[in-house]
Amino acid sequence: MSSKITIIGAGSVGSTIAYTLAHDEIASEIVLIDINKEKVEGEVMDIEQGTCFRSPVSLVAGDYADAKDSDIVIITSGIARKPGQTRIELTQTNVNILKSITPQIVKEAPNAKYIIVSNPVDIMTYVFTKISGLPENQIMGSGTILDTARLRYGLSEHFQVAQGNIHAYVFGEHGDTSFIPWTGAYISGLSTDEYYEEMKAHGKDVKPLDKEAMLEYVQKSGGKVIAKKGATFYAVSATVCQLVGLILAASDSLATVSSMLHGEYGIEDVCLSTLTLVGPNGIQGKVQMRMNKEEVELLKKSANALKEVIAQIEL
Known part of the structure; x- marks a missing residue:
C-alpha cells in the first residue's frame, strides 16, 4: 500500500504510532515532526533500524515542508496535565499549541485526511475544524x-x-x-x-x-x-x-x-x-x-x- 503519513508530535503516542505503522506495512513513507529535534531523530533511527523485516519504507525526521502531499496527517502534540492545573488551563495550553501548528501543516498538506489525537480530543477536533479552513470530511478526532x-x-x-x-x-x-x-x-x-x-x-x-x-x-x-x-x-x-x-x-x-x-x-x-x-x-x-x-x-x-x-x- 503506497501512502504517505505525517505524524506531528514524537512523544509516547506519536512515536508508538510511527512504530506501529512502520511494522504493519500500512505506510510507504512516514514523516515524524516534533519541536524536539534530537528526540525525533532518535525515534526515527530506532524505528528504521528494525524495518529490514518488512518491505521498504521511508522514515523521515522532518519539518512541515516534508509533509507535502501527505495522504494522512496525525496530530498528537500537546502536554499532559500538571499537578494543580485545571482542565480548562490544560485545554487552553493545548489549543494554543494546535493554533501554532495548524497553519503550518495545512499549507503543506491541504488535501490530507487529518486525525486529531491530542487531548482533550473533542475540543481539539472542534478547534481544528474551526481554524483550519479545510472541508469537514477531511477532519476527525480519534474520539471514543x-x-x-x-x-x-x-x-x-x-x-x-x-x-x-x-x-x-x-x-x-x-x-x-x-x-x-x-x-x-x-x-x-x-x-x-x-x-x-x-x-x-x-x-x-x-x-x-x-x-x-x-x-x-x-x-x-x-x-x-x-x-x-x-x-x-x-x-x-x-x-x-x-x-x-x-x-x-x-x-x-x-x-x-x-x-x-x-x-x-x-x-x-x-x-x-x-x-x-x-x-x-x-x-x-x-x-x-x-x-x-x-x-x-x-x-x-x-x-x-x-x-x-x-x-x-x-x-
Missing part, C-alpha cells in the same frame, strides 16, 4: 474509538467470547460524560441480556452483566494505566492505526470518531463521537443508531459539557 475498544475487551472477558463477535460502542465525549448506548449493543445479533440468557441455557458459567460497572471500567481504564506506568500509548496507537487503515481502505466502515454535528440527535456545533461512516473520502456522514430517549439525553448532556469548555477557551 479507544473507549469502544476497551468496552469490547471488557465484554469479551465477561462473556468469554471473541471480540470480533461484539458490536457495541461508546458514544459522546472521550472523557467523563461518555456513555454506552446499550440499545445498540449486540453480541452476534443478540442483545447483551439475550446473550447472557443463551449462555446460561448452554450451561456456561456466566454472571449477569453489571452495566454500570462496565461503564466505569471503560472510563477509568486510562487513569489506572497512567497510575501504574505513567502514560497510555499502546492501545491508543493501535486504535489510531486501525483508523488509518479504514481511511486507506477501498470502502467505507463505521467508527466512533469525533466530528462536527449538524443537527443529528438534535445537537449542533460541537464535536463528539457517534457512529460515523469513514473511508477513502474521509467522513461521509453520521449513521443515527437506534437509541432510547435516556441515551439521547446522555448524548446531549455530553455535548453540553463540551460546549461549556469551548465557551471558556480562547479560539
